[in-house]
Structure formats: C-alpha cells, structure tokens
Amino acid sequence: MDEINELMCEEPGTHDDVVGAVRESLPDDDTLYELADLFKMFGDSTRMKIMFVLMESEMCVCDIAELLGISQSAISHQLRILKQSKLISSRREGKNIICFLADDHVRSIIDQGLSHVLE
Amino acid sequence: MDEINELMCEEPGTHDDVVGAVRESLPDDDTLYELADLFKMFGDSTRMKIMFVLMESEMCVCDIAELLGISQSAISHQLRILKQSKLISSRREGKNIICFLADDHVRSIIDQGLSHVLE
C-alpha cells in the first residue's frame, strides 16, 4: 500500500475525492472477473463465427464444422467452452446434438460490437 | 474441401438449403476478425477495470494506476492497446495525460454484459 501511494501524482484540489468516489462505484472483483470471462467468449473468431451461425439457425455440430470449414474437434472444444458460459445450449436428436443460443444478450452484445466496428 | 465434405452429417431434407443460407448471411472475414479483436479488449480484467473507471470520470494515468493498485507500467501498456482499438482517447494537461472513453458503445457493451452476468 505504501508503494502504491508513492505512485500517486500530485494533482491539487478534488483529486482524492474523485478517486475515492470512483473506487466506491466499481463492481466487486467477482463481477469484474465474470464480466471479463464473458467477453473472452466473444474475443475469439471461431467462437464468434459459431455464434453468428446460431443467430441464424440452430444447427448440429457437424454442420457447424462443415459450414465454417473448421475441424469437428476444434468446434467441439469451443462449444464446450460456450456452454460453460451459458451462451449456448444443446439437445440431442438421434445421433445429432443440436446447438442453439441460450441467451438473447448474445444478439445485443454482438450488435453493439458491430455498431462500433462498422462506424 | 473434399476432406471437409466428408465431415458433413447425413441429415436429410432441407439440410443443404439451411447451411447455404446461413453461409451467405455471415459477415465477411475482415468484419469478423475486427469484431473478435474488439471484444478481446473487454476480455481482460485490467482493461475492464480501466474502462469502468473511465465510465465514471476522466482521469490521468497515475490516478488510474493508484486507484486500481496496478503498476503504472501495466496500466500504460493496456492504455496503449485500448487507444489502438479507439475505445479511449487522451489529451495532455501539463505533466499529466488525461484519459477518457472515446466511444459511447463502451457503455452499451458493458451494460449488456452486466445484464448477462447478473441474471
């Protein structure tokens, strides 16, 4: 703590007030890590592609793999991660596992991202 | 391409139609990579913290470092990355560099993420 305080710049006036107020407004650490972990899901192009596909239609694993030209193993590994984050779910239909978006926030988040990228 | 087609499952009926339609609806590769790169910015807890702080108030570099208890060097490296993604900007004021959010989408994206995490 002493070492950190030494880093503080010597701004006059309401400096400490602002820093203190902002500190109290921060979410707790657990929430911050959860949030970062959530956005990590959108930070890989393979997962991004999978979610784009599922935004259009639910689909079995091998169709996703074929459509995207990515190996079945790679898709399966990524699906596992996406399921852990509760972004997609699946059900069995005979031999196939049908995947679909589990959360409408996926669309909103991607749309907000697109707005930034396309401007 | 032959190898990929071998992976295709043998679903009957409208299978190929759906796959074809979805394929055409996908954004081009450049957009997809830009989008993934954008979300990568939100996928690290240090950058997440920086953006939360700047959502409350613009602030100089060393105050951000002090407030978050993270070394000035680490903050500076992350600020560089955030600036490259056009998520934050800065101006000089005497000895200090004042950082601030450069894009209102930051707030919307984080809010959508929070909705998912907090539900």
Add this chain to the structure above:
DNA sequence: CTTTCATATGAACAAGTGTTCATGTGTTAT
C-alpha cells in the same frame, strides 16, 4: 453385437498475452 456415424475429450504443441524490470522520452520547476 458389431459397425458406423456424430460428438467429446485428453495430451501435446505452437502461438498469443499480460506483467515486471529497466530504461527512455517529454514536461515542469528550481
């Protein structure tokens, strides 16, 4: 019950990422 198809998973490896440490640059004050 054996085979085949659809999917999951573990190990290994290459590539990417974030931090620290040391040092460089630019600004202000003495």
Add this chain to the structure above:
DNA sequence: ATAACACATGAACACTTGTTCATATGAAAG
C-alpha cells in the same frame, strides 16, 4: 541546465489459449 515527475516502451518471462492428433463415448442401424 538539471533535477523531479508523469508517462511510454522494449525485452524477457511466465502463463494462457486454440488447434491438431489420437482415441473414447454414445446412439442407431444392419
């Protein structure tokens, strides 16, 4: 000028991540 402060940057390192390869599981068809 020179010292002190605010910030930036490069190299090194540990750590994480995504893919491939080989193999395992699980359902359905013959």
